[in-house]
Amino acid sequence: MSTKTEHQAHPGPEPLDVHDPRLSRFDIVREGARRDDIEIVHYEEQVVPGSKAERRLTRTVASFFLLTGLAATAFLAIYIWWPWEYEPGTGGDKYYTPLLGLTLGVALLGIGFGILTWGKKLLPKEVSIQDRHENDPNAPESRKITGETMLYLADELGVKRRPLLGISLLAGLAPVGAVAAAPLVGGLISNPHKNNQMFTTGFAPADGHKVRLVREDGRPIRPADISAGGQLTVFPGIEHGVSNKHADSPTLLIHLRESDAQVSREANQRVGHGNYMWGNYAAFSKICTHAGCPASLYEQQTNRLLCPCHQSQFLITDNARPVFGPASRRLPQLPIEVDDEGFFVARSDYTETVGPDFWERP
């Protein structure tokens, strides 16, 4: 049998009689393609049937599929019997996911390469040419007909002659559209200034009581708890104060060294925050004024606070002024003092808006 079928014996443009018993199946396929304006111009077996090469390729494809069977079976076996439950340390369970991935991956790749080899190497190669039919000579005519049909529809409706219909329909539909949108928008909408929430934090004194500064575990803080140059993340000592319910409240309490504290106090004086510090202690909002990440990397030597999200840097000794990066506003300072029992309290809430900037921030 010939391995090449190079358009021999072309019948003319007239359609073939597909019931002709002399036609081979390929002839009918080619005729079908031709009726879709496809010309199979080159069709070539890649391997001679029954040849060594064909047997070899068949073996290759078969071994890919068998590899898949093996890997898939291994996957199932591992899935069922391998110890998978998490144990601390370096147990066999640490290999569970990698083994599943390996066996599943190999199984799928086996099918993939098997099919690819089958398709690419064993099936005949061909080159077919299909017309795109973009420049249909009848297109202008059929465009005209469709256009006229649509215009005729408009004529029949008679909106032009009876404009009131169109106007009233629009006037009726617009509110219906709004009705469709209203529940969604109305249900979602939420006033950002409810309870003045954007301008208050957990440190706002409640019923005249000043709010204590507490640690993450809820214990209040004495000045002696922080050594000079040290810092501590503190929270409002209220219910849910140490939680995401008060995501704007986390504050950094810093015990400045004597010389830095002096510089810091002078800077405070300049902006009218003369009494915000207590001794050498200062407290600044930990929520970056740029995008709201916690600015939590404090560099003791330079008194700079770095936000790891976008690298804004704030100079603590200069009212936490932004000195580098995209932040444009200083970190608000919390006025602090020590109460009768010797614990830190907030003298009042923050006097500047905490957190990322927004349009109506005064």
Added chain:
Amino acid sequence: MKRRKLDMASVPGKAAVGVDERFQVSTPLRKLLNKVFPDHWSFLLGEIALFSFVVLLLTGVFLTFFYEPAMTEVVYNGSYAPLRGTPMSAAYASSLDLSFDVRGGLIMRQMHHWAALLFMAAIVVHMLRVFFTGAFRKPRETNWIIGSLLFWVGFLAGFTGYSLPDDGLSGTGLRIASGIMLSIPVIGSWVTSSIFGGEFPGDIIISRFFIAHVLLIPGLLVALISAHLGLVFKQKHTQWPGPGRTNENVVGERMFPRYALKQGGFFMVVFGVIALMGGLFQINPIWYFGPYEAWVVSAASQPDWYVMFLDGSTRLMPAWEINIPIGDGYVIPPLFWPTVVLPGILVGLSTLYPFVEARRLKDYRSHNLLQRPRDVPERTAIGAMAVAFYIVLTLSGGNDVIADKFQISLNAMTWAGRIGLLVVPPLAYYVTYRICLGLQQHDREVLAHGVETGIIRRLPDGRFEEVHQPLAAGGHDGHGELEYVGWVVPKKMNRLGALGPAIRGFFYPIEKPAEAPVSPGHPPVESRPERKEIGSGSSPR
């Protein structure tokens, strides 16, 4: 018995006739079976995205069986000892359970995440292919726009997806997203409050993101992908110029069986690679990050790669705050420009590009033949400029890690990014333009003078010269005149068949092929019989 056997053999045929009598499908089916697709490796990039999407759907459905989209506070009591007793959201706890207490849950989670990264990567690479070869030109502008939208919808899918575990890293991402929404002038605080149901973080955002991630966005993706594929099918695929290929035809293989088999195999390969990655390469180990707490963050907090360019633009933005002194005063924060305005501009530029180019070149014809990037130096250079812009931003998104690993000052990295963003893209434009011209020139040179053979000849007068193999016979002084047709010019003797054909067989030869192919991968093509001349392939472009 024999009668029965005959009956059995005719059953499928009879059934087929029955189906066609009822639904009249044989002609449409034949047309589908017969559709011709051109073949080139670069046409498969979009398929990777499609196949990754299928994997995303499969693994995603599995994840929804175990994930709990709630921010209710629970105390973790699962297998992972280091976090036992920690209060956390139900979402985070169920994500941990998925990783530790669901058999095979971790590999599904990791495959889902890797497939998402691959999906976005394939979209980007596919878009670059379409851009650099001019496949977006008329009549395919609509599909280019759909493709650009797919990137952004995929971006949203990714962001809502990796926010769901509610771990320390994703919570930080959400916090930044809320900051970005807040920065929008006039309506920022209302938008944020409405989306988060009050002040950040509120207690509803996870369930809203969940429904967006598993229903709304996938629905939109499926719709866009269907439209995308439908248009490819309707408009037929573009093809490279070459022998017999014109603007009015498609030269390739019929869809069935070979092309479809190759696609099926390729899908399995993509699936297999994702399975390997999901099993072998750890991704997003949420148990190390802990639950999200508004006061905790660590250095090297990076989003997924396709979001990093926005992180980079945010880092590079100078602290320019615009104050509007009316009443109490209003603010446009610096965050607004790199995170809202820049993406807006990028969407606009990318969607409008086909129309801008057509207008500039006054070219309103349909193009079904692709262009080699070198043949359109201006577009290629613009593309290189965009890529350079994107790369500078993406690198800047990880500039703290680079600064740390290479011991560079962090501030120097930021400044390098700021300057680089302005300097590198124009440089990329210039260099690319020159490279394109150089490649063009070399093509013409080979066409005019032939391929270098590597054989040096000494002339009687003592001069040396290299022997060139002309590509065409005849012409004056032995040089053929060949026209450039927009496709690869053979530049090595091997390409002309000077090297003996490879012998088949892996360890030992099994047979020698009779003849060498003219060009590897491209069987000889002859024109349709009713046409007299072979098209050069350089028909109207």
